[in-house]
Amino acid sequence: MTPTAPPRTRSAAAHLLREQAYTQLRRMVMLGEIPTGQRLTEEAIAEQLQVSRTPVREAFVRLHADRLLKRFTDGGYYVAEIDLFDLRDLYELRLTLELRGIVRASEDGIEHDREALLELQEEWEAIQADPPEPDGSFIELDESFHLSLLRASGNLALAEMLETINVRIRPVRTYDFLTADRITSSIGEHLGIVEALLDGAIELAADRLRDHIGASLDIVEQRAADAMRQRSLRSRRAREA
Template sequence: MPHTVKTRPAAEDAAFRTRADEVYAQLKRDVAEFSLVPGDRFTEGEISERLGVSRTPVRQALFRLQQEGYVEVLFRSGWRVLPFDFDQFEQLYDLRMVLETTAVHRLCENDRRIDRHLLDSLADTWLVPVAQRSADGVQVAQWDEAFHCALVAAAGNAEMARVHRDVTDRIRIIRRLDFTQQPRIDATYDEHAKILKAVRANRGEQAAMLLRAHIETSQSEVRKITLHQVHMARTASRR
């Protein structure tokens, strides 16, 4: 008799991938929100029980997070959340700085590749009266990311935009912490408005200077907040 290979129905495969994606997203949130603190150890069984899923999608999600540098597998003893690699984050911020300052210089030139409509659309969010500003940190974090991605995308270099999106994804886990305090939200509105006004006036050097200062301040604040959050999470876990 010919040997037959059993395959799962397409619907079952899709459901499995969906569960693995959901576990991946939840574990990534747990790391970002310090429910899983850097240095924490856990097993696949513990995650499986907590999330109410089988171990297979948990294992798939953990391997994906391992590839992205969030966790590591321990020989015969489960998994561990990796400490934040601030050296790597700083290198990514350096790359982000190069990409974004290059983009704003290009936006101030008369280049046919520039997407003026995308650039002008940013004014609807950032050039608004103070009374119309959002105080929702999660929303502002999303708008902030969109602002910086739009600046690079509007410059018209698809490869530059692709690399910038990758950098953005890799620093998102700590960058979002910059919007947990109201003064930082207010500063983001003020700084984005100044950058956007300089770009629209074709003042490339000023726009790049403002953007560089904006990113450097955010980077410094995020590092301080991250270290504080890790300390608080570890203190709470010991109680």
């Protein structure tokens, strides 16, 4: 008789399959490997990813929450169009909020939370030693860094506003983290900003933040445009087939 795996082991294995299905499908969407508007079927995706339909179904729900998938009126899912219309305006607003968090420490009586900055530095040194895979999941870590940095300025209202902006730009910002070299450079840039703040070099920290966010915008626009072209090409080939 074949021994049955303990419930905890089965639960961990199921969770791993769900995460793998989600990250693999998200990467396919981000790279333009699925034509825009094409109905996604659980059976086809499950076969492609070599998993059961359940983790695929859950991945659809999560990607819909990420605004990377949309739903037909009958409940089926398809890849959402990439919206770059307001991207530059939203990035400008994001930069304004984050810069304000940095430069306010140059005013009399205002300082960054040094303990919070030291904790952030330690956290990102650990991430630098063991960086995540370039599957798009780095977006959560990146958002957490920028929110923590802004909270360390002492103005929590700024952080709340940044969270709102993050929700709107997250679907396209994920394009920033699809290669290992970009993750590596982002980690280094994060640490550079924190180090400047810990040294009291406010202007240097602000300059590094500008460069960091500017580089992100350039990469996001280019990669999103590339994905749009790939999807358009695949859609045309599907129609001609």
